[in-house]
Amino acid sequence: xxxxxxxxAIDLIGEKWAxxxxxxxxxxxxxFEEFQAGLGIARNILSHRLARLVAGGLLERKPDAADRxxxxxxLTEKGSDLLPTLVALxxxxxxxxLGSSPIILVDKQSGxxxxxxxxxxxxxxxxxxxxxxWIDTTDGSKLVAKSAA
Numbered sequence: 001x002x003x004x005x006x007x008x009a010i011d012l013i014g015e016k017w018a019x020x021x022x023x024x025x026x027x028x029x030x031x032f033e034e035f036q037a038g039l040g041i042a043r044n045i046l047s048h049r050l051a052r053l054v055a056g057g058l059l060e061r062k063p064d065a066a067d068r069x070x071x072x073x074x075l076t077e078k079g080s081d082l083l084p085t086l087v088a089l090x091x092x093x094x095x096x097x098l099g100s101s102p103i104i105l106v107d108k109q110s111g112x113x114x115x116x117x118x119x120x121x122x123x124x125x126x127x128x129x130x131x132x133x134w135i136d137t138t139d140g141s142k143l144v145a146k147s148a149a
Contacts, residue, residue, distance in 0.1 A: 012056045017041055017049045022079060023086055030072045088117040
């Protein structure tokens, strides 16, 4: 039986502190103390979440070359691939009034804010949920929404 890929993804990153740690890592936080100070997270919770993100392959844990007593946490390729997801989640939250900040994410080269992330077809056409259908790749059949989840 097929398992919806959303379940395991939510299990790994679907809680506040995991998302905030990933955002912090994308923003340049590297050491335990930086995460703790930057996020205001309790040490025990931070330690547990970092361990889960390392075990899940999103972060890598290595000794700091400058100070072997310290550890550096850095994003793996798998973790870096979450950038569009995190940006889309933030944009959605801002658009629906769930949060706002004077800090915005901009393109380093132009200094301009990012465009809102949108779904597109293979040829670049914008789509909504009404334009989509689930297909079973084993037999090509179209699925009803209940069986796709």
